[in-house]
Amino acid sequence: xxxxxxxxxxxxxxxxxxxxxxxxxxxxxxxxxxxxxxxxxxxxxxxxxxxxxxxxxxxxxxxxxxxxxxxxxxxxxxxxxxxxxxxxxxxxxxxxxxxxxxxxxxxxxxxxxxxxxxxxxxxxxxxxxxxxxxxxxxxxxxxxxxxxxxxxxxxxxxxxxxxxxxxxxxxxxxxxxxxxxxxxxxxxxxxxxxxxxxxxxxxxxxxxxxxxxxxxxxxxxxxxxxxxxxxxxxxxxxxxxxxxxxxxxxxxxxxxxxxxxxxxxxxxxxxxxxxxxxxxxxxxxxxxxxxxxxxxxxxxxxxxxxxxxxxxxxxxxxxxxxxxxxxxxxxxxxxxxxxxxxxxxxxxxxxxxxxxxxxxxxxxxxxxxxxxxxxxxxxxxxxxxxxxxxxxxxxxxxxxxxxxxxxxxxxxxxxxxxxxxxxxxxxxxxxxxxxxxxxxxxxxxxxxxxxxxxxxxxxxxxxxxxxxxxxxxxxxxxxxxx
Amino acid sequence: xxxxxxxxxxxxxxxxxxxxxxxxxxxxxxxxxxxxxxxxxxxxxxxxxxxxxxxxxxxxxxxxxxxxxxxxxxxxxxxxxxxxxxxxxxxxxxxxxxxxxxxxxxxxxxxxxxxxxxxxxxxxxxxxxxxxxxxxxxxxxxxxxxxxxxxxxxxxxxxxxxxxxxxxxxxxxxxxxxxxxxxxxxxxxxxxxxxxxxxxxxxxxxxxxxxxxxxxxxxxxxxxxxxxxxxxxxxxxxxxxxxxxxxxxxxxxxxxxxxxxxxxxxxxxxxxxxxxxxxxxxxxxxxxxxxxxxxxxxxxxxxxxxxxxxxxxxxxxxxxxxxxxxxxxxxxxxxxxxxxxxxxxxxxxxxxxxxxxxxxxxxxxxxxxxxxxxxxxxxxxxxxxxxxxxxxxxxxxxxxxxxxxxxxxxxxxxxxxxxxxxxxxxxxxxxxxxxxxxxxxxxxxxxxxxxxxxxxxxxxxxxxxxxxxxxxxxxxxxxxxx
Numbered sequence: 001x002x003x004x005x006x007x008x009x010x011x012x013x014x015x016x017x018x019x020x021x022x023x024x025x026x027x028x029x030x031x032x033x034x035x036x037x038x039x040x041x042x043x044x045x046x047x048x049x050x051x052x053x054x055x056x057x058x059x060x061x062x063x064x065x066x067x068x069x070x071x072x073x074x075x076x077x078x079x080x081x082x083x084x085x086x087x088x089x090x091x092x093x094x095x096x097x098x099x100x101x102x103x104x105x106x107x108x109x110x111x112x113x114x115x116x117x118x119x120x121x122x123x124x125x126x127x128x129x130x131x132x133x134x135x136x137x138x139x140x141x142x143x144x145x146x147x148x149x150x151x152x153x154x155x156x157x158x159x160x161x162x163x164x165x166x167x168x169x170x171x172x173x174x175x176x177x178x179x180x181x182x183x184x185x186x187x188x189x190x191x192x193x194x195x196x197x198x199x200x201x202x203x204x205x206x207x208x209x210x211x212x213x214x215x216x217x218x219x220x221x222x223x224x225x226x227x228x229x230x231x232x233x234x235x236x237x238x239x240x241x242x243x244x245x246x247x248x249x250x251x252x253x254x255x256x257x258x259x260x261x262x263x264x265x266x267x268x269x270x271x272x273x274x275x276x277x278x279x280x281x282x283x284x285x286x287x288x289x290x291x292x293x294x295x296x297x298x299x300x301x302x303x304x305x306x307x308x309x310x311x312x313x314x315x316x317x318x319x320x321x322x323x324x325x326x327x328x329x330x331x332x333x334x335x336x337x338x339x340x341x342x343x344x345x346x347x348x349x350x351x352x353x354x355x356x357x358x359x360x361x362x363x364x365x366x367x368x369x370x371x372x373x374x375x376x377x378x379x380x381x382x383x384x385x386x387x388x389x390x391x392x393x394x395x396x397x398x399x400x401x402x403x404x405x406x407x408x409x410x411x412x413x414x415x416x417x418x419x420x421x422x423x424x425x426x427x428x429x430x431x432x433x434x435x436x437x438x439x440x441x442x443x444x445x446x447x448x449x450x451x452x453x454x455x456x457x458x459x460x461x462x463x464x465x466x467x468x469x470x471x472x473x474x475x476x477x478x479x480x481x482x
Numbered sequence: 483x484x485x486x487x488x489x490x491x492x493x494x495x496x497x498x499x500x501x502x503x504x505x506x507x508x509x510x511x512x513x514x515x516x517x518x519x520x521x522x523x524x525x526x527x528x529x530x531x532x533x534x535x536x537x538x539x540x541x542x543x544x545x546x547x548x549x550x551x552x553x554x555x556x557x558x559x560x561x562x563x564x565x566x567x568x569x570x571x572x573x574x575x576x577x578x579x580x581x582x583x584x585x586x587x588x589x590x591x592x593x594x595x596x597x598x599x600x601x602x603x604x605x606x607x608x609x610x611x612x613x614x615x616x617x618x619x620x621x622x623x624x625x626x627x628x629x630x631x632x633x634x635x636x637x638x639x640x641x642x643x644x645x646x647x648x649x650x651x652x653x654x655x656x657x658x659x660x661x662x663x664x665x666x667x668x669x670x671x672x673x674x675x676x677x678x679x680x681x682x683x684x685x686x687x688x689x690x691x692x693x694x695x696x697x698x699x700x701x702x703x704x705x706x707x708x709x710x711x712x713x714x715x716x717x718x719x720x721x722x723x724x725x726x727x728x729x730x731x732x733x734x735x736x737x738x739x740x741x742x743x744x745x746x747x748x749x750x751x752x753x754x755x756x757x758x759x760x761x762x763x764x765x766x767x768x769x770x771x772x773x774x775x776x777x778x779x780x781x782x783x784x785x786x787x788x789x790x791x792x793x794x795x796x797x798x799x800x801x802x803x804x805x806x807x808x809x810x811x812x813x814x815x816x817x818x819x820x821x822x823x824x825x826x827x828x829x830x831x832x833x834x835x836x837x838x839x840x841x842x843x844x845x846x847x848x849x850x851x852x853x854x855x856x857x858x859x860x861x862x863x864x865x866x867x868x869x870x871x872x873x874x875x876x877x878x879x880x881x882x883x884x885x886x887x888x889x890x891x892x893x894x895x896x897x898x899x900x901x902x903x904x905x906x907x908x909x910x911x912x913x914x915x916x917x918x919x920x921x922x923x924x925x926x927x928x929x930x931x932x933x934x935x936x937x938x939x940x941x942x943x944x945x946x947x948x949x950x951x952x953x954x955x956x957x958x959x960x961x962x963x964x
Contacts, residue, residue: 103828103838104828107828108828149876150876163794164794165792165793165794165795165797166792166793166794167792167793167794167795167867168794171792171867171919172919174872174919174920174921174924175919175920175921175940175941178921178924216794218797244797244798244800244801244802245797245801246801247800247801247804247805248804249800249801249803249804249809249810250797250798250800250801250804252800252810252812252832253788253793253796253797253799253800253801253810253834253836254793254797254800254801281805281943282798282802282941282943282944283798283941283942283943284940284941284943284944306735310647310648310649310653311647311648311649311735311736312645312646312647312648312649312650312698313647313649314735315647315700315726315727315732315735315736316726316732316764316765317735318726318729318731318732318734318735318736319726319727319728319729319731319732319735319736320763320764321731322729322730322731322732323729323763327731328731328734328735330734346585346586346589346590350734352735354735356585385649385653390656394631394632437653437654437656437657438656438657439656439657439660442656442660458657458766459657459764459765459766460765461763461764461765461766462764462766
């Protein structure tokens, strides 16, 4: 992405003027600056403060004019009534980019909308582009850039997020951590007076750290331009969108939130479909589908194989596949014969492959998924119930040492198996999605798989839902195998 | 429930004959016995073993005949080929109840079905009723009874579970723990040769520790009897069911699992509706809806109030309400006027009530929900984002002590507010459902609320889905307010 994007310097600032922090640690602007510094941001930060000599230990400047250089970006958390004058000052100093957190604009009705128009024309007079007002800031994990209120030390991930709600950038951080989902960059767009969702989509399309883009939308201010941009982006990078402005209640709630008018649900539905955007309907799907799109190849057909050692989960998966538009074909005799030697006598090889519960699970992780995918009879594989530490704790805790093999050896063998599994999508061009009732803190297999890019969802149906979304992307991109 | 239920002694045994444990800790039967003992079961256990003098430290008996008393129940984990002879022995000794874990019966096709018929007729000859074969055992938290393979020390809860999949009783324990959901009793029915889902439903209907019953179904062997029983039970106790045998793939998968034939999806749908059973489509919904049904009053209409300090979540909730068939009515002027003094100037009082983000959240937890519910303008309230420890960590960690109030004082005030909130459903007869991105391990408010019986779901849409299910139950029971 060329530096020409209005987002470029906002997401890669070498220097930031910070307006609205003080040494009062109970103020939002101060908390946000504190978090930026704690995140290890390596650029220069210039706090602007009328009276303080230093702010949070940094040399402070009485006004923008006094800055020793033109900062790449200004971060603004000041009351609405003084904002326009400050933007004027920034413009005069030559500052071209800003993030404006301050509220009290279009989201407040007519009077606020008037204030926002003045703000925009002031900025435009100086060629300044800005995020907000009424936004929460940005995160760029590779740049250690976190201007939000939550002090999470964010691990690097492959998902780029653009959100018309600040909460879905900030409040969700601990939630995403539990799910093993990490972001590359996140942008809270607020009222979109100057920079909107389309600008952000265009920007993230060119960012190498971002393998898929997810959008939380209450409205689109430039639907036509969105269509043009999204159609191009989705040819090379998956995009998923959660749109909540299409119902009467959703539109009303969204309207009071960032000053947007509700759109029409069917119109948006067609817009997404025609531009290749995968539409989802819940926040959980937005993040989990986004992560799967970023880490897995698309599903190039509807046919999936199902593997587990548990009858309930394979049945849930099979039922959910059909409800979500996927197929669970009965394997050919040849494929069944090829798998059978790997299964206990009581197991079913027909698809779903139900190994029935036993104390070992090695084949489920390695040979069987590969053989199924290499057969060409399915387009992707779902696996439920790969367990490591939680399982050892449950079954082996009473007889450590009496196994003739150490737990350490089991761990090593397990790691090898999981690494082998994680290679399959890359090598076959077909996705693997897992589910496990044990999350990454409860079981090391879940953590290892997630960290190697294999999505592990909490329940069988969630895994199917994510797989179905990979299928929708495959179908929207026209990459069907038959 | 009278002791006449075939389940009574199985769920309340004072003495258990245990067939299939040894001192080899790598065997299933041994692991299960180990778990039973670890759970603190207070009844007498008689291991049966041909050669060992003791098993896991308990005096062992060479055969059933040698037992010093007739045990209330036998627990059987032996190979299928020796099972019938053992059941014959049990019958002769006068044992009337059993849990048969052994597999190799109807789930294995025709030959297995033949074996199962012999097993059943043998048991019947002695008036013996049993769970299984091919089941995983039972849990009864109040009795410290846990015969499953997972060594979880299960906390007491209000939800009774009957499952045709053993995994959904055992493997899910850590998953339920994360969700703050606890069971009263859980029954894995296996092949249902002698005792089936209907028997279990009838039994749990009469159990005081069970406030709602949830069913995982791949098929119903006695649909007519199910209808008669469920219709009666749902008059006094909510029942939710996840049925996965209605799709081609689900039916096929389920068939190979517990030897059941797939039913017809629409037929089952009508059956559930007409008998007052709330149907759900995912495992997550089964447990979360079950817990809400057990802990909250039904939603007696479609109208809900929404309260949060975050625009995204209220918009997601409003959108989801409409998609799931709930209404988000605009509040009357009178109600809006009553709420407004409690809100910041920038906030919306119309419904959703969006307090906009600030450092305090007291009114959201106490006064506002109560005022909304007491107005009679809505039938239930959804609240997103009550945060305690995670929030204090995020915002207050840098200035502990400089607040003029200690964190301890904040915690006490918070606990009082949450206790006040938890009283509202009982006092108004209307449900309160919450969502928070922070789970019970990440935030003390989530834990406190869940432990006081207020469901806290992980995302806004999940809270709405659970509320909608309370509405379906209210509607099925015919308890509408208008």
